[in-house]
Amino acid sequence: MIEANLQNTKKCLLGLTQKELQELALSFDEPAYRGKQLANWLYHQNISSWDEVKNFPKSFKQKLEEGTTISNIEFVESKFSSDDSIKCLFRSKDGYFLETVLIRKNGRHTICVSSQLGCKMNCSFCASSKEGFIRNLKATEIVSQLFLLKQITGERVDNIVYMGMGEPLENFDAVMKSIEIFNSDWGFHIGARKITVSTVGLVPAIKKFSQEKLRQIRLSISVHSPFDDVRREIVPINRKYDLTELMDVLRNEKGRYGREYTFEYTLLKGINDRPEDAVELSKMANDVGAKVNLIAYNPIPDASFERSSLAVMRRFREILDKKKIRNTLRISSGADIDAACGQLRLQRHREQKG
């Protein structure tokens, strides 16, 4: 496996577009088509060493070895859960931990990538923001998560969801560039319909996202309560962009996506799992044509929230069903591997600080 080179001077190749790889080849006095070949070796062949590359002259390989690095994050550890999920912990060049999860379910392999180190959004039930926000991830660090996870697990990846640590639309340019690399024929060639970007509800960024040429990419919105007074407490961004504003932008931009929205809804005992929550959520989903993904909460040590009982979760679903809202219930992939978003990273971060 390729380990991240910790020297700052080396250019990292993962995260470069085919055009940028062509420019890099030219800067090494090689023909531009070497850039296309580089894209193929990196994104299609997932190489672990330049020794595997047969069609490059020795001199070019040497230049690549000396002047570039393939990935700029390093693998730290992986944890397997009984439900077949794998959580990988990586470390950035500047020494911070980040997490990536591979969820294997119903024959589909979905990777959940992180887009930031920490998170500014401070959702009260989430581990990712508990140690504050450090910085945005670079496109190369987002792309490296998929590249290394494929190497480590040897698994194929069918779907990508931007639902790991961070608010993807806050790191707009890097996320868009990583999507280009995941989606392009010369890149990982993962269909746009298999990519989901999640947001906690940054209204201006949703507008901007809808103007990108990203039709077919799914936008998922973390709703977590259909009532402003509750949502303000658990999803603080609601104090800036309330549900009226959020619903307005979703309604206005609906036609541009070409896909239905998804509402993410983490069920928290006694907070947002009442029948009236389900009824109101149904109205919202119906209004903008959204499907609802219910998520059973994974408790974290720093928050006092509890998971709703199975009976309550079922009752919630029944109401959605009656209102004809398409929905799923995810009972935690990897409950036994510190599955809550950001939790493994938080533990390692605290151990490191002692």
Ligand code: SF4
């Ligand atoms: S739920 Fe998402 S947006 Fe909210 S703090 Fe966690 S990572 Fe950030």
